[in-house]
Amino acid sequence: xxxxxxxxxxxxxxxxxxxxxxxxxxxxxxxxxxxxxxxxxxxxxxxxxxxxxxxxxxxxxxxxxxxxxxxxxxxxxxxxxxxxxxxxxxxxxxxxxxxxxxxxxxxxxxxxxxxxxxxxxxxxxxxxxxxxxxxxxxxxxxxxxxxxxxxxxxxxxxxxxxxxxxxxxxxxxxxxxxxxxxxxxxxxxxxxxxxxxxxxxxxxxxxxxxxxxxxxxxxxxxxxxxxxxxxxxxxxxxxx
Numbered sequence: 001x002x003x004x005x006x007x008x009x010x011x012x013x014x015x016x017x018x019x020x021x022x023x024x025x026x027x028x029x030x031x032x033x034x035x036x037x038x039x040x041x042x043x044x045x046x047x048x049x050x051x052x053x054x055x056x057x058x059x060x061x062x063x064x065x066x067x068x069x070x071x072x073x074x075x076x077x078x079x080x081x082x083x084x085x086x087x088x089x090x091x092x093x094x095x096x097x098x099x100x101x102x103x104x105x106x107x108x109x110x111x112x113x114x115x116x117x118x119x120x121x122x123x124x125x126x127x128x129x130x131x132x133x134x135x136x137x138x139x140x141x142x143x144x145x146x147x148x149x150x151x152x153x154x155x156x157x158x159x160x161x162x163x164x165x166x167x168x169x170x171x172x173x174x175x176x177x178x179x180x181x182x183x184x185x186x187x188x189x190x191x192x193x194x195x196x197x198x199x200x201x202x203x204x205x206x207x208x209x210x211x212x213x214x215x216x217x218x219x220x221x222x223x224x225x226x227x228x229x230x231x232x233x234x235x236x237x238x239x240x
Contacts, residue, residue: 003049003050004047004048004049004050004083004085005048005049005050005084005085005086005165005166005197006047006048006071006083006084006085006166006197006199007046007047007048007081007082007083008044008045008046008047008067008070008080008081008082009045009080009081009082009083010043010044010045010079010080010081011041011043011044011045011070011077011079011080011081011082012039012041012042012043012044012077012078012079012080013039013040013041013063013066013070013075013077013078013221014037014038014039014040014078015037015038015040016032016035016036016037016038017035017036017037017038018035023035039221040063040066040221041063041066041067041070041221041222042220042221042222043079043080043222044063044067044080044218044221044222044223045080045223046216046223046226048197048199049197050165050195050197051195051196051197052197052198052213052214053192053197053198053200053211053212053213053214054198054199054200054212054214054215054216055200055201055202055208055211055212055214055215055216055229055232056068056199056200056201056215056216056218057201057202057203057208057215057216057217057218057232057233057236058217058218058219058236059219059236059239062218062219062220062221063218063220063221063222064201064218065092065170065201067218068090068092068168068170068199068201069092070082071084071088071166071168071199072088072090072092072168073088084166085165086164086165086166086197087115087116087162087163087164087165087166088164088165088166088167088168089115089159089160089162089164089166089167089168090159090168091156091159091160091167091168091169091170092168092170094151094152094155094156094159095151095152095154095155096155097110097111097114098110098111098143098151098154098155099143100142100143100144101142101143101144102142102143103139103140103141103142103143104133104135104138104139104140104141104143104146104154105126105130105139105140107143107154108122108126108129108130108154108158109122111155111158112125112158112162115158115159115162117162125161125162125163128161129154129157129158129161130157132156132157132160132161132183132187133153133154133156133157134153134180135150135153135154138150153180156184160184160187160188160191164191164196165196165197166196166197166198166199167188167191167192167196167197167198167199168198168199169188169198169199169200169201170201188211189211192211198211198212200212205229205233208229208233209229209230212229213229214226214227214228214229215227215228215229215232215233216232217232217233217235217236219235219239224239
């Protein structure tokens with residue numbers, strides 16, 4: 001029997017488009033009357049089974065980021081039903097949730113708590129995170145003293161080491177120099193090969209082919225194709 005870990009049933013996501021912060025504030029009292037809407041996803045349905053690696057492709061604005069945010073629980077459906085089973089690690093906004101005045105080590109605990117881990121679970125992976133991030137003595141310095149690259153490396157190290165059931169990746173993220181990126185790619189492949197479910201957003205045929213056996217092509221918020229990676233990119237190329 002198939003073990004479905006992600007399921008979207010007739011999911012639609014709409015955003016209100018405010019002209020300014022003043023308009024956003026005013027809309028609180030008018031129940032958004034007269035505010036223009038943008039439909040990011042339109043009545044989409046799909047399933048992902050445990051252990052699958054699925055590429056999400058499409059042009060900018062197709063709805064890829066919205067879909068990933070809904071899987072990670074950052075955003076919610078306007079209509080439809082979403083089911084996600086298991087611990088999700090998201091390599092998206094890597095520095096979200098950091099406290100700039102806390103040290104890197106303290107932020108490991110903070111971020112892991114936000115991801116649902118308890119103190120004993122964090123202690124088990126603390127050394128792995130520190131070793132992977134390669135921050136040296138900076139691990140006990142305030143994060144406000146870090147470069148943007150150092151923050152990204154710490155964020156990546158935390159998310160990649162929490163032993164997730166589902167790994168969500170945006171290939172567009174940058175996590176440092178070529179050597180560190182190669183290390184990250186190796187870790188992602190190791191996790192995928194261990195049977196973790198992977199969702200991978202990319203515009204690269206070779207990257208998706210190397211990582212995934214299936215791809216979903218999004219266009220204007222709708223699923224235009226769901227199947228082999230080769231055919232998904234053929235649909236994608238026709239729309240360019």
